[in-house]
Amino acid sequence: MPGIYVHIPFCKSKCIYCDFYSIALPSLIPDFCNALKKEIESRSNTFSGKTINTIYFGGGTPSILEIENIEKILSKIHKNYIVANNAEITLEANPENISLEYLVELKRIGINRLSIGIQSFDDEILKFLKRRHSASNAIECVKTAKECGFDNISIDLIYGITGLSNEMWRKELITAFSLPITHLSCYCLGIEEGTLLHRYYRENRYTPTNDDTCLRQFLDFDKMSAENGFTHYEISNAGKNGWHSKHNSSYWNRSEYLGFGPSAHSFVANSRSWNIENTSEYIKCISEGKPYSTSETLTSSDILEEYIMLGLRTAKGIKLDKTEELFGIIKSNKLRKAISKLNPAHIHFDGNSLSLTANGMFVSDNIILILLQEL
Numbered sequence: 001m002p003g004i005y006v007h008i009p010f011c012k013s014k015c016i017y018c019d020f021y022s023i024a025l026p027s028l029i030p031d032f033c034n035a036l037k038k039e040i041e042s043r044s045n046t047f048s049g050k051t052i053n054t055i056y057f058g059g060g061t062p063s064i065l066e067i068e069n070i071e072k073i074l075s076k077i078h079k080n081y082i083v084a085n086n087a088e089i090t091l092e093a094n095p096e097n098i099s100l101e102y103l104v105e106l107k108r109i110g111i112n113r114l115s116i117g118i119q120s121f122d123d124e125i126l127k128f129l130k131r132r133h134s135a136s137n138a139i140e141c142v143k144t145a146k147e148c149g150f151d152n153i154s155i156d157l158i159y160g161i162t163g164l165s166n167e168m169w170r171k172e173l174i175t176a177f178s179l180p181i182t183h184l185s186c187y188c189l190g191i192e193e194g195t196l197l198h199r200y201y202r203e204n205r206y207t208p209t210n211d212d213t214c215l216r217q218f219l220d221f222d223k224m225s226a227e228n229g230f231t232h233y234e235i236s237n238a239g240k241n242g243w244h245s246k247h248n249s250s251y252w253n254r255s256e257y258l259g260f261g262p263s264a265h266s267f268v269a270n271s272r273s274w275n276i277e278n279t280s281e282y283i284k285c286i287s288e289g290k291p292y293s294t295s296e297t298l299t300s301s302d303i304l305e306e307y308i309m310l311g312l313r314t315a316k317g318i319k320l321d322k323t324e325e326l327f328g329i330i331k332s333n334k335l336r337k338a339i340s341k342l343n344p345a346h347i348h349f350d351g352n353s354l355s356l357t358a359n360g361m362f363v364s365d366n367i368i369l370i371l372l373q374e375l
């Protein structure tokens, strides 16, 4: 089921850990919105006759945009694509720029799912991460969203932060599950090149949390999700039944999607493409009719690698009969042999379906490497 991703590349400032493409140049917003609408229109043939099931506004900080701009972008999508009546339409929102009026308007224009970036309920940690909101702003934001009629609310938290003890993390999870949410994403803090956190790390001003603590915190996420009626259906994601992210699930299922905006990726007919990661250049290329994206067509082995890498992120995992059907008996036999080398404590394997246990999910990169080396 195809989806649409819209990248809004603006943030008020940069958080210490984040390497998602965003800039703090709000003066570019009007030209960006015009370019974005042109891109949406110009690529409409790609999905002609197909029904869009999910639309996702990600960033950056989509909630930095005025309602009028989001409404116009949405209406451009509706005019140029067939959007299912019950489509999941998500917007990533930062707690600091969300008011009751803004939420009411978001609901009115058709946003039906919010993904709120909270990261932590500890004010000291929020300060360290250079977030622009407090814990109480974040809690208020979730409660207000619920009062405004949002039934589908997801929040993001980060664990594995030095200074976040196991006890503090469990308290964070208790707070999260006490809120009216249907979905929770928990990410282990990554030290990405180019970020301020990476600089602190290089200069020995930040010591990463050890693996044992990260594993403990990941296992608490897994356990407390189950205790609160959430299924841990992907490494970093847990949701109540019926409320798993349809949009993100389509990435892991390798469904097609079109990504609009600078740095956005698309996947259509076994070709992956990505837009230029520079907002001024993006605007210029679109207005001058010049190319603004690069693409590659996947080979059969790329597809097999993706099937394994994406599938094993999820609780559903992968199936050997499907591997055989798509890639032949030789590959599927090699995969079976590789599976026999894995630590039994890391996998569920019934002879056909392979998925990872919680301990396995935590080391999924290594497991995937072992499997791919054998293919």
Ligand SMILES: C[S@@+](CC[C@H](N)C(=O)[O-])C[C@H]1O[C@@H](n2cnc3c(N)ncnc32)[C@H](O)[C@@H]1O
Binding pocket: 017, 018, 019, 020, 058, 059, 060, 061, 062, 092, 093, 094, 095, 116, 117, 118, 119, 156, 157, 158, 187, 188, 189, 190, 191, 192
């Ligand atoms: C596109 S980002 C930002 C969404 C939104 N702008 C916000 O900050 O609330 C989506 C999520 O990725 C996570 N994230 C980004 N960089 C990360 C990192 N280096 N390590 C762990 N999680 C990260 C954060 O939880 C963040 O909310």
Ligand code: SF4
Binding pocket: 010, 011, 013, 014, 015, 018, 019, 020, 022, 059, 060, 061, 094, 117
């Ligand atoms: S985490 Fe969100 S608000 Fe912070 S820099 Fe990244 S995209 Fe912007």
